[in-house]
Amino acid sequence: MTPVLPKSDAAALVVAARIRRGLTWAQLAEEIGAPVVWTTAALLGQHPMTPEQARCACLLLGLDESVEESLRLQPSRGADPATLTDPTVYRFHEALSVYGPALKELIHEEFGDGIMSAINFRVDIARRPDPDGDRVVVTFDGKFLDYRW
Amino acid sequence: MTPVLPKSDAAALVVAARIRRGLTWAQLAEEIGAPVVWTTAALLGQHPMTPEQARCACLLLGLDESVEESLRLQPSRGADPATLTDPTVYRFHEALSVYGPALKELIHEEFGDGIMSAINFRVDIARRPDPDGDRVVVTFDGKFLDYRW
Amino acid sequence: MTPVLPKSDAAALVVAARIRRGLTWAQLAEEIGAPVVWTTAALLGQHPMTPEQARCACLLLGLDESVEESLRLQPSRGADPATLTDPTVYRFHEALSVYGPALKELIHEEFGDGIMSAINFRVDIARRPDPDGDRVVVTFDGKFLDYRW
Amino acid sequence: MTPVLPKSDAAALVVAARIRRGLTWAQLAEEIGAPVVWTTAALLGQHPMTPEQARCACLLLGLDESVEESLRLQPSRGADPATLTDPTVYRFHEALSVYGPALKELIHEEFGDGIMSAINFRVDIARRPDPDGDRVVVTFDGKFLDYRW
Amino acid sequence: MTPVLPKSDAAALVVAARIRRGLTWAQLAEEIGAPVVWTTAALLGQHPMTPEQARCACLLLGLDESVEESLRLQPSRGADPATLTDPTVYRFHEALSVYGPALKELIHEEFGDGIMSAINFRVDIARRPDPDGDRVVVTFDGKFLDYRW
Amino acid sequence: MTPVLPKSDAAALVVAARIRRGLTWAQLAEEIGAPVVWTTAALLGQHPMTPEQARCACLLLGLDESVEESLRLQPSRGADPATLTDPTVYRFHEALSVYGPALKELIHEEFGDGIMSAINFRVDIARRPDPDGDRVVVTFDGKFLDYRW
Amino acid sequence: MTPVLPKSDAAALVVAARIRRGLTWAQLAEEIGAPVVWTTAALLGQHPMTPEQARCACLLLGLDESVEESLRLQPSRGADPATLTDPTVYRFHEALSVYGPALKELIHEEFGDGIMSAINFRVDIARRPDPDGDRVVVTFDGKFLDYRW
Amino acid sequence: MTPVLPKSDAAALVVAARIRRGLTWAQLAEEIGAPVVWTTAALLGQHPMTPEQARCACLLLGLDESVEESLRLQPSRGADPATLTDPTVYRFHEALSVYGPALKELIHEEFGDGIMSAINFRVDIARRPDPDGDRVVVTFDGKFLDYRW
Amino acid sequence: MTPVLPKSDAAALVVAARIRRGLTWAQLAEEIGAPVVWTTAALLGQHPMTPEQARCACLLLGLDESVEESLRLQPSRGADPATLTDPTVYRFHEALSVYGPALKELIHEEFGDGIMSAINFRVDIARRPDPDGDRVVVTFDGKFLDYRW
Amino acid sequence: MTPVLPKSDAAALVVAARIRRGLTWAQLAEEIGAPVVWTTAALLGQHPMTPEQARCACLLLGLDESVEESLRLQPSRGADPATLTDPTVYRFHEALSVYGPALKELIHEEFGDGIMSAINFRVDIARRPDPDGDRVVVTFDGKFLDYRW
Structure with missing residues (x-):
């Protein structure tokens, strides 16, 4: 074995x-x-x-x-912390560091008290041509879950 | 003063x-x-x-x-680490923890060696109606920057 | 103001x-x-x-x-880390440290790939008389959410 | 050997x-x-x-x-910190982060100064059918121990 | 108020x-x-x-x-981490760092699988005269609790 | 070699x-x-x-x-931090977290400015029968060292 | 006073x-x-x-x-760690994270075993016009100090 | 394979x-x-x-x-944290710790709100003879990127 | 009061x-x-x-x-961790990082199993003129304490 | 190879x-x-x-x-953090924790703004006989470097 x-x-x-x-x-x-x-x-x-x-x-x-x-196999999820120093991955964390509190405010304004699910969730990535340089477009799309007792 | x-x-x-x-x-x-x-x-x-x-x-x-x-005033950017424990903000970090390495692979496959800029960058949030429960759709849209010496 | x-x-x-x-x-x-x-x-x-x-x-x-x-007010959730050293709170963390991986295995065995929601969730506490000393009974009750793309 | x-x-x-x-x-x-x-x-x-x-x-x-x-063998107990990032395990920690101080208050109100034992302790997990989606029900059941000099 | x-x-x-x-x-x-x-x-x-x-x-x-x-008032227990650097307090932590695993082995050998309670517990300190210099004698005295499901 | x-x-x-x-x-x-x-x-x-x-x-x-x-061999002393999460060892750390500052006050009151040595030091463990459950008795016994320039 | x-x-x-x-x-x-x-x-x-x-x-x-x-006043030097998350400052740390080991190799190749002093040291910043976008040019200029017993 | x-x-x-x-x-x-x-x-x-x-x-x-x-192979970038304690590498971090906030102020004064790119970026090292001891001269040269939505 | x-x-x-x-x-x-x-x-x-x-x-x-x-007042000893980033203090820590294990070996070789006391201890600082630049001379002088049960 | x-x-x-x-x-x-x-x-x-x-x-x-x-080989310097818990090494760190800020004050008083070099530096250890117990004497001897732009 x-x-x-x-x-x-x-x-x-x-x-x-x-x-x-x-x-x-x-x-x-x-x-x-x-x-x-x-x-x-x-x-x-x-x-x-x-x-x-x-x-x-x-x-x-x-x-x-x-x-x-x-x-x-069923995984134990979560990325290796070593990837955090990689610039390509870090930029996503930086964006959250800058815009995270604003996204929280706007989710609560639009949906009320709750979260975007990361389980009932999909993410997509696309290339958008742009004369000033093509752009990386990443979409997070998760079901809203309201705090419900 | x-x-x-x-x-x-x-x-x-x-x-x-x-x-x-x-x-x-x-x-x-x-x-x-x-x-x-x-x-x-x-x-x-x-x-x-x-x-x-x-x-x-x-x-x-x-x-x-x-x-x-x-x-x-010019800010010193970056969110308060205290917000990290908030479930609404945490779900974004969890999504990056699960999908970050995949996004890195796909950026390199599509664009080559480089990053999605977090400076020449915009982010949008929208509500998408869905019969199974409305969805939070967040779009990260940044210029691709290739490693260039 | x-x-x-x-x-x-x-x-x-x-x-x-x-x-x-x-x-x-x-x-x-x-x-x-x-x-x-x-x-x-x-x-x-x-x-x-x-x-x-x-x-x-x-x-x-x-x-x-x-x-x-x-x-x-809408809160930024998450307990003060200072409470972690308090013995009454610590015992819950210790229980998770010992039984967390087992709970993960059993959730996957019974429900498949997914999680117990902490949002669509309630928790109750009760006292159960016991001749050997009364017991604290805490029930976590959350909706199962399966990973769904 | x-x-x-x-x-x-x-x-x-x-x-x-x-x-x-x-x-x-x-x-x-x-x-x-x-x-x-x-x-x-x-x-x-x-x-x-x-x-x-x-x-x-x-x-x-x-x-x-x-x-x-x-x-x-007698174990050295405590889960691998790596499991903390796994969403299925993390939700339990999030629940404690949100409800831990409340559980502490209610234990003291009902039982006085003391703790729920994590040693004289059992935990059970069950599936509760629910038309809105079945639920994961986890019960922590520990003997109350009062601070006694 | x-x-x-x-x-x-x-x-x-x-x-x-x-x-x-x-x-x-x-x-x-x-x-x-x-x-x-x-x-x-x-x-x-x-x-x-x-x-x-x-x-x-x-x-x-x-x-x-x-x-x-x-x-x-009911306290939230646990000492200020700042005291950890104080030499008088640090020596106790050092003793645990050196002898902790041995104490664990000997508790299991004598009592079986379980712990010394820190709740049903008393601690005393005394001065013991000694020609080579008086000694600090600190006694930890806690009820043994066996792992009991 | x-x-x-x-x-x-x-x-x-x-x-x-x-x-x-x-x-x-x-x-x-x-x-x-x-x-x-x-x-x-x-x-x-x-x-x-x-x-x-x-x-x-x-x-x-x-x-x-x-x-x-x-x-x-001469050792490099100090326990594996991994043992800290083990409940049997943790209870000793918890006791220090609760009683450490009190022990410091009482050492200074009785002996003046100084420490209990962890080098000129012995530790003993004993079982004390008790009708309410036998007790683990651990004695720390170290020479007092006064701050001396 | x-x-x-x-x-x-x-x-x-x-x-x-x-x-x-x-x-x-x-x-x-x-x-x-x-x-x-x-x-x-x-x-x-x-x-x-x-x-x-x-x-x-x-x-x-x-x-x-x-x-x-x-x-x-004589300062206690060193920047506030809070500035580390600021993108303008972070890019310098990222550059060191990527190029630090290479700079170490090249200092040793050119000068032998030693360091660039950060005390006998000056730093300058300039703007260099460039048709593809102006550039930030930062120069670190420190005396070489060889390990000398 | x-x-x-x-x-x-x-x-x-x-x-x-x-x-x-x-x-x-x-x-x-x-x-x-x-x-x-x-x-x-x-x-x-x-x-x-x-x-x-x-x-x-x-x-x-x-x-x-x-x-x-x-x-x-495409790398996952970022230096080994173990190198941080090496004196030759540490001096660069110390210089950033002392001068980082000043560089941030001066970048904003000269260029406005934005950063020096660490991607469209080159770094050079040179030896500058000096009667008081030769000098290590390291130049960071990155394109300015302004925050642009 | x-x-x-x-x-x-x-x-x-x-x-x-x-x-x-x-x-x-x-x-x-x-x-x-x-x-x-x-x-x-x-x-x-x-x-x-x-x-x-x-x-x-x-x-x-x-x-x-x-x-x-x-x-x-009796102090709770130990320096502010903020001073660690100060270059004047950091150099002492760097010296310990480089020479600490060697000092340990040589203390054991000369004295046997034990430590230099930091309690029965004095430290002095002096300026030593030197044609190549005056020198800072710091002397740690502590009583040897052998491990004695 | x-x-x-x-x-x-x-x-x-x-x-x-x-x-x-x-x-x-x-x-x-x-x-x-x-x-x-x-x-x-x-x-x-x-x-x-x-x-x-x-x-x-x-x-x-x-x-x-x-x-x-x-x-x-050219080393990457710096001691293993594991040695920090060893009592023989820890006492040196404790001495710095207690006396570091005083040494900083006295270096600035005697020499002005600058540091004791840890590169142009030697350290010695000696045994000094003493009727109350022999002493470990460790001397740090480094060139003073003044902040010089």
């Missing part, structure tokens, strides 16, 4: 295989039949995959059953 | 006056003529206002010149 | 008045017509009260309108 | 074997003859098992004597 | 009055009729006093009713 | 051998001819043993010369 | 007076006769000023003798 | 090979045809190299394809 | 009076008749003064009885 | 060899021809050795070329 391959190890193998086979995350998502941000997050270890999704991913990437088993 | 009213004190007075006068952030933004997330963030102390914007805001809110002067 | 009385100051006045008038939290909750844990949390600054609830509470406690206004 | 298998390693093997053999925590608890939360916590390394319980668990899971020895 | 005098403010007044009136903690404890460590801890804000104890203490120290009310 | 076996590895081997051979810490201490808390702490890596003590311990436990060498 | 005005309070008064009188840091530096980064740092509390410099600054800013005395 | 060699491992191999072959960072940069600070940072894992750059570096250093693949 | 003036407030008054009266720490020490490092530390709040020392200091500095009372 | 042996691994081998060969740090220093604190620090990884020093040390200790190469 061996432990299940940790999701971080599976993710490292996915990343290596994706690069060596010249596949994009978008191609993987399309083959797996799931949204691209969801698929990327799942392959990096943040969501459990169905057996079919895991099998399909491993087939495309040439990875064995130990990875497949790991991808199906 | 007295020090400039700190922005956190000015924000506390703005919040009190807004509630007592029955004004919404949206109304304040419309009168001031600026986007609503920007206006709310500025009134909470995260952006400097022009003299006209500050004067207009204080007129609407019945606040005196010390607040006006404070709102024009 | 003065800022709204901070909720922590309002809570300190509520605590003082409650003791001096010899009122229990249970009596306050009954008069206000709300569950006792909710009422106590709201008076300590963790929930906004309706104008009627705030007025009723201040009438019972002999507190003025500045407290009433503060109790109606 | 080799060191005893660390409880975290034993737990990883238990988790892998449980999934591969298609056993639920509830089935394991029933076979072992102990409450389900206790059993899950013990198999994850938070309680020592009796030799009979450890033998029974390893028989069901097809694990060898090194795991059995580890499960009998 | 004013808030109750915080226990830290009451403690500062107790300390000042004790020095100015030339009273020892031992004298205070004897007059109040309680053990000296308990009394000192209570006057420093770590235990609630009965109305009689609080009245007696304030009479001896020449302090007014606001201190008396504060001393009767 | 190989590095000396780290004391934490030696301690893990001691713990495993002690359990497998059915020896108590008290038996080990008696054979080694040293106080039981000292012996346990030394075998867990907090004190250097003499060559005779180390040889005797390894003989009793069936451990080889690499452990013997490690036990003789 | 009153304490010396803390340097942070003096800095707040300098900032307010500078804005209200419409003076730039560059003008202040020129009048005082010192480099602009040095002058700004000194007025913000990071360097002691000579009596002449302090008098000149307070004359220009219309500040009284208590500020003058504070500006002459 | 094996994971890509982590960039920290690749950097350790680069460092070893550079020393053993007697190559300077400056020579490596010249052969690779890129600025020396950029090249050093890239070889230490902070920038992705082009396939040509990576091949050239590995050829010069006698390293195999696994290093080459690693050097081409 | 008022609380005793906190030692940090007394220190701020001492610092202000010392500067305004043009007295050096050395002069104060000489008048008080105590070593200069001891005296400076005591006046900054790290040692209790005798009534005579406190009276003498306050006479010299023109400070009133509230300062005198504060200086006699 | 293999990475250079990390300095912490080389130090562990030095420590083991020193003990097994019965050599003192003083003997090693004498053979190597360098001061004893410097030599100990260098062998523990805090200073680079010359090729001759490294060769001599490895010859004496019977260590191979991989250790020799590691000892010559």
Whole structure:
């Protein structure tokens, strides 16, 4: 009996295989039949995959059953704090640091006392052409949940 | 000579006056003529206002010149860490903790080595009706900046 | 114009008045017509009260309108970290430290991938007589939310 | 002479074997003859098992004597801080952050100066059907201990 | 209505009055009729006093009713982290850092799986004459509580 | 040339051998001819043993010369912070958090400005029968050291 | 006798007076006769000023003798950690996070084992026009100090 | 399938090979045809190299394809916090701690509300001969980015 | 009844009076008749003064009885963590960071298992002329204490 | 190609060899021809050795070329934070915590605005016989560096 391959190890193998086979995350998502941000997050270890999704991913990437088993596992979610210093990720945290209290005020003004769910939730990313330089557009879309006793 | 009213004190007075006068952030933004997330963030102390914007805001809110002067001040940005435990704000951090590494991968796949700017940047919030419960939709929209030596 | 009385100051006045008038939290909750844990949390600054609830509470406690206004305010939630060292509060954290991963496993086993909501949520506390010493029984009761894209 | 298998390693093997053999925590608890939360916590390394319980668990899971020895060991309790970022576990901490001070007030009101024991203590989890969505109900049940010199 | 005098403010007044009136903690404890460590801890804000104890203490120290009310209050326990750097307090933490794991092993060997209660607990301090220099002898005496489901 | 076996590895081997051979810490201490808390702490890596003590311990436990060498080594003292969350160890820290400032006051009252040494120091643990439940009695006994320039 | 005005309070008064009188840091530096980064740092509390410099600054800013005395004081240096979240300051820390190890390698390659002094040190800032957008150019210039026993 | 060699491992191999072959960072940069600070940072894992750059570096250093693949990888940027205690790196942090707020003031005075980019950015290091001891001169040169909604 | 003036407030008054009266720490020490490092530390709040020392200091500095009372008080020792970022203080910490483990080895080699006391301890500072630049010479001189059970 | 042996691994081998060969740090220093604190620090990884020093040390200790190469390497300085809890090292930190601000005052009084260099710096340790118990005498001796723009 061996432990299940940790999701971080599976993710490292996915990343290596994706690069060596010249596949994009978008191609993987399309083959797996799931949204691209969801698929990327799942392959990096943040969501459990169905057996079919895991099998399909491993087939495309040439990875064995130990990875497949790991991808199906229920994760303990939350990113590595080490990524916080990475500038690409940090800018999102900076935006929250500057705009978080304003978003809180506006959610309460529009919806009342409650939150945007991070569970019944999807996120998308797109490129918007712009003559002054193309833009990264990221959309957080979560169900409003009101405080209800 | 007295020090400039700190922005956190000015924000506390703005919040009190807004509630007592029955004004919404949206109304304040419309009168001031600026986007609503920007206006709310500025009134909470995260952006400097022009003299006209500050004067207009204080007129609407019945606040005196010390607040006006404070709102024009260049801020030291970044939210109070105390807000991190608030559930409405925390859900955004949780979403980044789960999806941050995936967004990094997809930005690099689509744009190459670089970041979404948090300076040449706007954020918007909207309510999307949904039969299963209305949704909070927050859009981060920043210029892509590539690593360039 | 003065800022709204901070909720922590309002809570300190509520605590003082409650003791001096010899009122229990249970009596306050009954008069206000709300569950006792909710009422106590709201008076300590963790929930906004309706104008009627705030007025009723201040009438019972002999507190003025500045407290009433503060109790109606939308809170920034989350307890003071200083309470963490208090033994009565610490035991709950210790229980989570020991049983948290087990609760996670059992929620996933019974419900699938998701969480117990802390927003659509109620908590109750009761005394259960026991010949070996009465027991504190605290019930957390939250809606299950499944990860749904 | 080799060191005893660390409880975290034993737990990883238990988790892998449980999934591969298609056993639920509830089935394991029933076979072992102990409450389900206790059993899950013990198999994850938070309680020592009796030799009979450890033998029974390893028989069901097809694990060898090194795991059995580890499960009998006196633990150093307390969950991995890494689980704190997991949303399923975090919601419990958030609930304590919001309601902890209220629970403290109500324990003192009802019982006097003291604590809910986390040692003479049991915790249970149940599913309560609800037309608005089934609910997770977690009960903390600990003996009251009064400060006694 | 004013808030109750915080226990830290009451403690500062107790300390000042004790020095100015030339009273020892031992004298205070004897007059109040309680053990000296308990009394000192209570006057420093770590235990609630009965109305009689609080009245007696304030009479001896020449302090007014606001201190008396504060001393009767249920405390939020736990020492100021600032005291951790004080050498007199630090040595106790150092002793725990060196001997804590050994004490854990020996409690389990002698009593089984459980803890020394810090609630049903008393602590005493004494001076033991010694030709090589007198010794500080501190005794922790707590009821053993076994893990009991 | 190989590095000396780290004391934490030696301690893990001691713990495993002690359990497998059915020896108590008290038996080990008696054979080694040293106080039981000292012996346990030394075998867990907090004190250097003499060559005779180390040889005797390894003989009793069936451990080889690499452990013997490690036990003789001068340690870098201080417990693993991971043990802080263990309830059996935590109760000692909680007692210090509540009573530390009182002990400081009473040491200064009785002895003047100085500390209880944690170097010229011994600690003992005993079981005291009590009809309400046996008690853990831990005695800290250190030489008083006055601040002396 | 009153304490010396803390340097942070003096800095707040300098900032307010500078804005209200419409003076730039560059003008202040020129009048005082010192480099602009040095002058700004000194007025913000990071360097002691000579009596002449302090008098000149307070004359220009219309500040009284208590500020003058504070500006002459020997500082306890180091920026407020709160500024770390400000994006304008954070970018410098990010640059060090990315390039710090490379700078260390290159200092050792060019100079040997040692450091760039931060005491025998000056820093300058300039604007460099650039068709793609003007650039901020900051120069750190410190004496090399070799490790010398 | 094996994971890509982590960039920290690749950097350790680069460092070893550079020393053993007697190559300077400056020579490596010249052969690779890129600025020396950029090249050093890239070889230490902070920038992705082009396939040509990576091949050239590995050829010069006698390293195999696994290093080459690693050097081409998109990094997660940010230095090891362990380097913070190194005196050569610490002096840069100290300079920012002392001069950071002054640089912020002067950037805003000269350019308005915005930042020096750390992405569209280059850094250079030079030795400046000086009779009092040669000097380390480090230049940060980044595009100004104004806050633009 | 008022609380005793906190030692940090007394220190701020001492610092202000010392500067305004043009007295050096050395002069104060000489008048008080105590070593200069001891005296400076005591006046900054790290040692209790005798009534005579406190009276003498306050006479010299023109400070009133509230300062005198504060200086006699038993302190809670340990420096403000804010001073850690000050370069003059930081260099001592850096030296310990680099040489601490070596000093530990050499104390054990010369004296055996034990420590240099920081209680039976004195520290001195001197200026040593040197043609290459005068030197700061700081001597720590503490009694060796061996681990003695 | 293999990475250079990390300095912490080389130090562990030095420590083991020193003990097994019965050599003192003083003997090693004498053979190597360098001061004893410097030599100990260098062998523990805090200073680079010359090729001759490294060769001599490895010859004496019977260590191979991989250790020799590691000892010559430029270090990333700074002690392991784990040593902070060790009482022998902690006492030095405690002394700085108590006397650091006084040393700062006295350096500024004697030398003006500046620091004691930790780079142009030596430290020595000696045993001073004393009838009340021998003393550890540690001397820090660094060049004064004045703030010079």
